[in-house]
Amino acid sequence: MMLKTRTALLCAAATLAAGAAHAQGAAETTGPYISAGYNYLDFDEELGGDATVHGLTARGGWQFSRFFAVESDITFGIDNGGFDFDGDEDDLDFDDNNDGFFDDVISGPGDLGLDYMVGGYGRFILPVSDRFDISARAGYAFAEIDSTVQTLGGNELVFGGSDDGPAFGASAAYDFTENLSLRADYTHYEFGDANAESFGVNLELKFGG
Numbered sequence: 783m784m785l786k787t788r789t790a791l792l793c794a795a796a797t798l799a800a801g802a803a804h805a806q807g808a809a810e811t812t813g814p815y816i817s818a819g820y821n822y823l824d825f826d827e828e829l830g831g832d833a834t835v836h837g838l839t840a841r842g843g844w845q846f847s848r849f850f851a852v853e854s855d856i857t858f859g860i861d862n863g864g865f866d867f868d869g870d871e872d873d874l875d876f877d878d879n880n881d882g883f884f885d886d887v888i889s890g891p892g893d894l895g896l897d898y899m900v901g902g903y904g905r906f907i908l909p910v911s912d913r914f915d916i917s918a919r920a921g922y923a924f925a926e927i928d929s930t931v932q933t934l935g936g937n938e939l940v941f942g943g944s945d946d947g948p949a950f951g952a953s954a955a956y957d958f959t960e961n962l963s964l965r966a967d968y969t970h971y972e973f974g975d976a977n978a979e980s981f982g983v984n985l986e987l988k989f990g991g
Contacts, residue, residue, distance in 0.1 A: 812847060813990030816840075816843075816987055817841045817965065817984040817987065820982060820984075821837040821981070822980070823836075823859075826977045826978070833894035837857040837899075838857065839855055839982055841986075845907075852904055858896070858897075858898050864892070892931035894927065899923060899924070899926070901924070904919060904921060905917050905953075916952065917952065917953050917954075922948055923973075924944070947972040947974060955986065962985070963986045966984075967981070968980065969982075
């Protein structure tokens with residue numbers, strides 16, 4: 783009888799210890815985090831440009847629970863992406879060859895540059911294991927984009943400026959330690975005059991405790 787009682791007490795103690803450890807682990811997943819890394823962006827402009835741009839991203843966020851966080855990030859372009867522009871004079875309301883008609887095709891090489899892009903998101907996290915999780919995020923982004931086209935008529939056309947719209951995507955993260963992880967992201971941007979796809983890899987530092 784005494785042996786059964788001791789066994790029951792030991793089991794109860796082990797259960798309480800496991801519960802405390804789990805609670806401590808959950809607490810360690812909450813709190814602020816920052817990250818920085820590389821982004822590959824593919825822009826598809828409505829007026830006829832498809833260009834890729836490389837950028838550097840900085841991010842900050844706060845994880846409120848094991849399953850939810852809010853975050854914002856900013857990306858700066860580090861180069862211009864080249865593209866082949868193909869439009870027509872009527873859509874652009876521009877007479878490229880000065881013949882008095884607006885029925886000709888406007889084409890030529892172009893460059894797309896990203897000055898910066900900033901966004902805010904809610905992030906929903908699904909733990910897969912102690913070290914690996916996947917997540918989905920949705921929010922809104924604002925970008926400053928500039929495109930320059932050299933037409934066959936010898937003119938220079940400048941498009942772009944400010945653009946904004948909803949953004950959503952998914953990510954996967956692997957924890958090297960409790961405070962350091964590697965995260966890969968995909969984000970789709972629905973801007974007014976251009977859509978974009980972003981693929982990024984960031985090193986993330988967590989300050990939760």
